[in-house]
Amino acid sequence: MTASSDDGNAPQDPARRDFLGTVTAAVATAGAVAACWPFISSMNPSTDVLAEANTEVDLSGIAAGQMQTVAWQGKPIFILHRTPDEITAMAASNGGKDPQPDGQRVKNPQWLVVIALCTHMGCIPNKNSEGWLCPCHGSVYDNSGRILSGPAPRNLDIPPYTFATADKIVIGKS
Ligand code: FES
Known part of the structure; x- marks a missing residue:
């Protein structure tokens, strides 16, 4: 035993x-x-320090039709390299419930730069061929970041940014 x-x-x-x-x-x-x-x-960092923080982004590696997400001041930023078809489609529309011409939302029609936070409750929308779909409550945005449907009250916000060169933007500087 x-x-x-x-x-x-x-x-x-x-x-x-x-x-x-x-x-x-x-x-x-x-x-x-x-x-x-x-x-x-x-x-x-304090709010003052954060407010001065810029994010430089090299655009040369983002092919037409592709999107890159970068961080700026703790927020995600979508940078979408739009195709000629997308540019044409967005220029032909003013969006939906928060109408705005595409030309007021871009500095160069090839490049859309928006804060990647749904204007309803701040979720990060998912990209699809038509724009973005917010996974939280179904808000739909077009390829100009304009709200088309769902509970989000307004278009995706645009951060201050500037083109330092044809291939480089600086987010946080306008
Ligand atoms: S947080 Fe996007 S629809 Fe509610």
Whole structure:
């Protein structure tokens, strides 16, 4: 008969002990991060510093029909290289519930630059061939970032930006 059962004093399986130690450490770390978040957050750059932060984007690697997402001041920015067909279609329409000519939303018709936050409650819309669809409540935007349908009240916002060269924009500078 084998000596069995745990009498409370028997050494535990080392692998199990290591696993429990790892889990405990992970939970402790998560708790520490959560507890420290207000403190960590307070260490972020001040609003003044953020307001001065610019993001430079090289456009040369974004092919027609492609979109790139970059970060600017903690916000996602969509940069869409529009095709000739998309440019023509957007110029022929004023959008939907927040009418605006496409020409007022771009500095160069090939390039649409918008803040990638749905104007309803701030979700990040998903790109499709017609524009964007917000996954949260179904707002639909066209390839000018104009709201067509759904609960979003207005078009996607446009950040300040400027063309430093034909192939480079600086977001945050107008
Ligand atoms: S957050 Fe986009 S539709 Fe509600």
